[in-house]
Amino acid sequence: MKQAVYLDYAATTPMNKAVIEEMNRIMLDYFGNPSSIHQFGRKSHFELEEARSVIANSINAKSDEIIFHSGGTEGDNTILLGVARALKEKGQHIITTNVEHSAVLKPLAILEKEGFEITYLPVDESGGITLEQVESVVREDTILVSVMYGNNEVGSINPIADIGEYLADKQALFHTDAVQAFGTEVIDVRKLNVDYLTVSAHKIYGPKGVGFSYLSSNVLAPILIVGGDQEEKKRGGTENLAGICGLAKAVDLLKPEEKEQAKADYKIYQDIILRELEDAGIDHQVNGGLEYKLAHILNLWIKGIDNQILLSRLDMSGFAVSTGSACSSGTVRASRVLQAMYGEDSLAPAQSIRISFGQGLTCDTIQTFASNLVEQILAIGNK
Template sequence: MKYIYLDHAATTPMHPDVIEEMTTVMNSIFGNPSSIHGVGREAHQKLEAVRQVIADSLKVKPHEIIFTSGGTEGDNTAIIETAEVMKKQGKHIITTAVEHPAVLQPLRYLESKGYDVTYLPVDESGRIILKDFKSALREDTILVSIVYGNSETGQLMPIKEIGEILQEHPAVFHTDAVQAYGSEEISPKEMGIDLLSASGHKINGPKGVGFLYKRDGLVFQPLLRGGEQEEKRRAGTENIAGIAGMGKAVEWLTPAEKAAHKAKNKDFQEIILDKLSEAGIDYQINGDCENKLSHILNIWFKGVSGDLLLMHLDLNGVAVSIGSACTAGTVDPSHVLEAIYGKGHPAVKESLRISFGYGNTEEEMIRFADLLIKTVQRLKN
């Protein structure tokens, strides 16, 4: 029986066009893009062509795209280097309690260096309250880092509204859009976003490559120091094959394709939820079912251990998760669900994240839902 992969929020399989593009580049474009001879210029041309593709997807200038090794590097660069550059103006930073570890860990590092970080709480949907954000904003606030779409619940944050509030404030606005970039239509200029992180492997591209959008004119220092690549903003010879693969993935994700994915994901969710309801399964969706990323469905199965449920599904050929892949393997409960429900709440350890993506079919959803129902019933008994 074919394995059913429903953990696309953790990573995605590479699209065949991406694999073909990377293979072609690895076979024919091996030069260093910083070299001035013909072989190097060929690599540089490929690099700049992809930069244009990504810039077009965000409606920004190519110069504003910096290639990185992925979302973690993008988040760390945006947060640590912005704080360092702006520390004379203040040391206050605003974020949320439900950020990805790639945001939370550099912020904790900055706290150890004397910075003051406000972690905004979230409501029962997992969304921050704008009134709380306005109250937290101070004269010495230098950076606001708020996730675009949460990786565990899929909850979308009020990014545009935050950007509008910050129009009258000098704080830099960063958003981790790793989960959202492949799904949502994002326009940093229109939304007031100064810095945006994204990653190739979340959009059916390769691992180990991503990009950071940096608004033109923003004062910035590189996190990685060495050579003068990326206009002195990120040292290290660029991963041409990986960048080319990411570019092909971005080309594939047209607005029409994103809309089609959303419609299909909605159908997948309805199949699963309808079958759960028909079977009388006691469940609750974590977060706001409407105002979220369409490819993530986080469900609390009341009275059933999430760990056991995941293990039984895995043994039966289904890949799902109980939280962010970057916190997998730890014994700590989900900090996202704790922020929504409170510590010790049963939902924290009785929830499952199901995430859809390229390659999934309606037949798989029916088969998965039937298996899920049988497994939940077995574990409850």
């Protein structure tokens, strides 16, 4: 049987071999608790702080503005729940979008039950929002704005820097979930004017179960996990040193020039697929469009084709794609992002697939996939 081809990098990425080697180095030689004051602890603490410095430098932050945790979900939960509850006396209004990741929407639902008012900005068919939408709903009692950098299903990029600049002299603090965007976008937290930012290692060829948050030194540091005084008393629990060092290695490997080269490659892959569909006369549409989007995500509405049938046929042919977010415990449900973009009555959620690119792919591989995609669509019966 030929080797299967993975085209679901937006769900998770395979670990880079250099990351695995770095984690092995730490697990073999640095077992000491980073909080211990003896030499074993000090050695581990040095590695921990080196990792923190690498990550801080990658986004133009200070080392003490980086907090390690278990991933994007914990980071989002900590910031949203912690900030809202800490600032409750200053206001109870929060702004977000209706296409955020569940790691943002679910803690906001908890806050709604606690009495907070949440404004969910609607997206248009591009899958994003505008600065003007934010400006129109900010109030004196707005304490927090949370807008994802790039959407995990259709790839739409939001005007984070513009929103950050607008909010700079407002009471409201600004958070962006950059989990999906960090792997391809060059991020500078100073230029973005964000107060909080979250990233997860497993989206950038690092290990699962570890991530980091940027917490600006100019604003309050929210706390969710309490226990010991680790992470400058901002996140209790003995640090996952091997995972953190693996994360730092993954970040270090994603130099700006590497990100730009990857984006150029992914644009070529995208063009190959679209050309094959057009040449075959396949009725299709790119969800979210092709402008101002994350380069590694291509979400396609194949008109008249059941996406579950298409996904299964592609899987049996050796190609792994998805129908959307992978955070639903393996369940199949209509994409709420596409529903938000087109309306609940649209056929798009049931007829769309998400193809996402990453390291290790080639033009030849993508060409083979594109040909197979057309073959499967025609076999099902696209008109």
